Amino acid sequence: MSTLSDTLKVSDNLLHPFFPPFTQFFLMNHLKALLPYLRRYAVELIAGFAFMLLQNYSLMKSPIYMNRALDEIINANRGGVLLTNVLAITFYTAVTFGAMYAMRKLIIGVSRKIEYDLRERLYHKILTVKMSFFQENQTGDLSSRCTNDLDAVRSLLGPGIMYVPNSLSRLAFFLPQLMLLNRQLMFITLSILVCISALIVVIMPGLRPLHKQVQEHVGAINNRVWQVISGITTLKLYTLEGIETQRFETLNQEYIRRQMKLVKMRGILWPFFLFVFSITELLILWIGGKTVITGGMTIGQLLQFNVMVANLTMPVMALGWVMTVIQQGIAAMGRLNHILDAPVEERADWTELETDELTFTAKNLTYRYPSLPPSSVAKIGNVPANPAATAEERPLVLRGLDFTIAPGQTVAITGTIGSGKTTLINLMSGLFQPERGMLYINGADIRDIQPANLLQKISVVPQETFLFSRSIAENIALSADGEANREQIERAAQHAGLHGDIQTFPDQYDQMIGERGITLSGGQKQRTAIARALMKQSPVLIFDDTLSSVDAKTEAHILDNLNALHSFKTLIIISHRISALRNADVIYVLDQGKILERGTHAELLAQGGLYARLAKMQQMEELFRDENA
Incomplete structure (x- = not known):
């Protein structure tokens, strides 16, 4: 009988040309080691997500009162009603910023605490593994794993787990409002957002091997620097500075070459996203403007729609960066697991040497x-x-x-x-x-x-x-x-x-x-x-x-x-x-x-x-x- 894992692997092979990361959402084995830490700080995370919902709710309410305030101004209605709307906008803006601060403090704070816990565990593990582990791994690379890779995992646990649910919850709050305002504009906007999100989700996981190569090369560079510093006396005695500089330059050029592959991919995506969202804005103004002229919408409603779409656009644009952070974090966690999973021989039947007379x-x-x-x-x-x-x-x-x-x-x-x-x-x-x-x-x-x-x-x-x-x-x-x-x-x-x-x-x-x-x-x-x-x-x-x-x-x-x-x-x-x-x-x-x-x-x-x-x-x-x- 095939297991779920086997089924997903087969599905991944079938869908890989069209949707490479299909199984990656189910089989991120590298991240399993983080689950105990996430459970440890579950209360803070839940509180952080609660403030996230509050932030997006208040962010949804502000444009509603902007709509009413603008329509009151245009209709030259009573100043008291206008003041009420302005006070409501001020209140919800303050709630938005307060909730955003609490959300970031809690969720980013958890990522810092897990970073601390992981660093302690890594340090303890390095002190307790067998000597053969150090024969098989280079000192500089181990140092890189405990610093650069740990930092990448922290980013995964902070922005990585914050932005995705933030974008989804914002979408859940905003879509009903957008539908009430104008269904045609809502479906156009939603279609564009879904296409962009799907494109990001499909492309970004394919960059994981590149991220892994870059991180491994950073380890090689750190190892080289460590060797040079440790052997600086020998290098100077034999006047090998020039030769060593050439060797390091070759290593550094390879690092730049690998980084440039990532830069080119990201360099293409960001201008493309900006172009698509600019087209979206033009469509909203064109179709929405015509609707206002025909009396199907007020100017206030068009403003509300435009502000809400702008608030949706930023998380989607950030999704590309977040997916990069996630891919880096997954690759980095795999490198950390190499240390965390290193065998430490623990037995209950050890023999104790009771005497000082040893043969x-x-x-x-x-x-x-x-x-x-x-x-x-x-x-x-x-x-x-x-x-x-x-x-x-x-x-x-x-x-x-x-x-x-x-x-x-x-x-x-x-x-x-x-x-x-x-x-x-x-x-x-x-x-x-x-x-x-x-x-x-x-x-x-x-x-x-x-x-x-x-x-x-x-x-x-x-x-x-x-x-x-x-x-x-x-x-x-x-x-x-x-x-x-x-x-x-x-x-x-x-x-x-x-x-x-x-x-x-x-x-x-x-x-x-x-x-x-x-x-x-x-x-x-x-x-x-x-x-x-x-x-x-x-x-x-x-x-x-x-x-x-x-x-x-x-x-x-x-x-x-x-x-x-x-x-x-x-x-x-x-x-x-x-x-x-x-x-x-x-x-x-x-x-x-x-x-x-x-x-x-x-x-x-x-x-x-x-x-x-x-x-x-x-x-x-x-x-x-x-x-x-």
């Missing part, structure tokens, strides 16, 4: 990255990622890893660039998800462990340090939800070898460090991140090449402090520096996603493999530096 076990751990957006440029290890490739065609980042990390161990991981070291850490911390049965913690599959509970047990100092534009104390206390006292913050900074540097700052721990910590050196940024991780006091501490920007003396100082600490039980260090690895209980050497070697520092040197070659190379580099110091 990590990998069994044939294999991993490849999920699909990437077509416009992104990425590499998996040293292999360029093909966005069009299927999951099976993408290169493996990790290949059949088997290991066990016991509580209390110090484990080191090293290897060639792009060998999967950071990916392994992201899997162990739950940011990425392996296939089931490949990675366990205390015997439980990591996919069954509650993510927030797992991250409470692990502190990761990532390879790319991110600092917020706040004071250095606030950045250190971030992992403690900002509730740490100054003594705890200073202790963490001392263990990270940062306290001495902070003492030289003008405001010390209250020093503002600028966007992304721009006022700090690379080593200071890394040590701030280390202090932040130590504040968390998790049983597992992971350094992902965190000591690369500090000198050997500072590195030794930090590692000595870590050995003296008892706030964590397991330490995992990823580094290319042999000096940071030599005291580990076990060292894993990765190459092309595989564990090539494993053992202690002495055992790996004795094997004479990749680790031994790396150690010898670094030893020679140190001797060379010492000789040239």
Whole structure:
């Protein structure tokens, strides 16, 4: 049995050449997410629509009294009757403006409130979706969805839902009056209005793909701007301003090209509407004038008819703009739904890690990255990622890893660039998800462990340090939800070898460090991140090449402090520096996603493999530096 949806789809296919948007009035799936918000503010919306009816009723009454007043003037009747009509016109005009104000305040106000609610929901959703979502979507495009597209949805909920019922209710009030005045003129006017409205309803939905293309391109432009601002130092160091300007110009030209398609369509429609309505006015004056001459109408009635038609004309002309707003809003809501519908794994049977004694076990751990957006440029290890490739065609980042990390161990991981070291850490911390049965913690599959509970047990100092534009104390206390006292913050900074540097700052721990910590050196940024991780006091501490920007003396100082600490039980260090690895209980050497070697520092040197070659190379580099110091 065919469903209503199937029936409407078939109807749409049959009628598409003549009436493309037929099913769009029934199947606007993108807008379903807005229904709960509309219900939430139903009382305000109903009140707004009530004021809309009052506005149109009073707008209908004013021309009636204009008719009477003009006829009184022409007939030179009593001044008292004229004054009564003038007072009535004044009263209904005041009611019209008051009702219009209340209508707009209520309905537009609801659109602003829903905009606020949607922004809150989007922000919360972005904070709770899986990391794979950010691998598949570009930062600038997500930012564009949360700003430009949200603004388009607000316009849909404000003018979009206000003007259409406003036009229909005005038509319902005015038509009976127009029919009483002159049926012939009424049918001529109504025919023209219906034809114009039908033309707008048919043409405007066809512009939705163009609106979607423009909005997607705005996302691409925002993403490009975000990348340029984030990488401005690199661009300036390599004097790439000219090349980047040309690239942006190409992107901008494409945006203008797409916008001009919309401009041409709207540019044709508006002059056409004005022409048609001008012809309508001429017909009213011609036919109505002849009717007045023959005594079928008074001049006052002709004035009333003309004013009412003018009041009907403006909403119909605005209908073209409103339909544009609606199409933009529908396309924008589809882009917002991409975020709102992103999966967030919620289960009632999560496994909780009750103990701080964590054992990590990998069994044939294999991993490849999920699909990437077509416009992104990425590499998996040293292999360029093909966005069009299927999951099976993408290169493996990790290949059949088997290991066990016991509580209390110090484990080191090293290897060639792009060998999967950071990916392994992201899997162990739950940011990425392996296939089931490949990675366990205390015997439980990591996919069954509650993510927030797992991250409470692990502190990761990532390879790319991110600092917020706040004071250095606030950045250190971030992992403690900002509730740490100054003594705890200073202790963490001392263990990270940062306290001495902070003492030289003008405001010390209250020093503002600028966007992304721009006022700090690379080593200071890394040590701030280390202090932040130590504040968390998790049983597992992971350094992902965190000591690369500090000198050997500072590195030794930090590692000595870590050995003296008892706030964590397991330490995992990823580094290319042999000096940071030599005291580990076990060292894993990765190459092309595989564990090539494993053992202690002495055992790996004795094997004479990749680790031994790396150690010898670094030893020679140190001797060379010492000789040239």
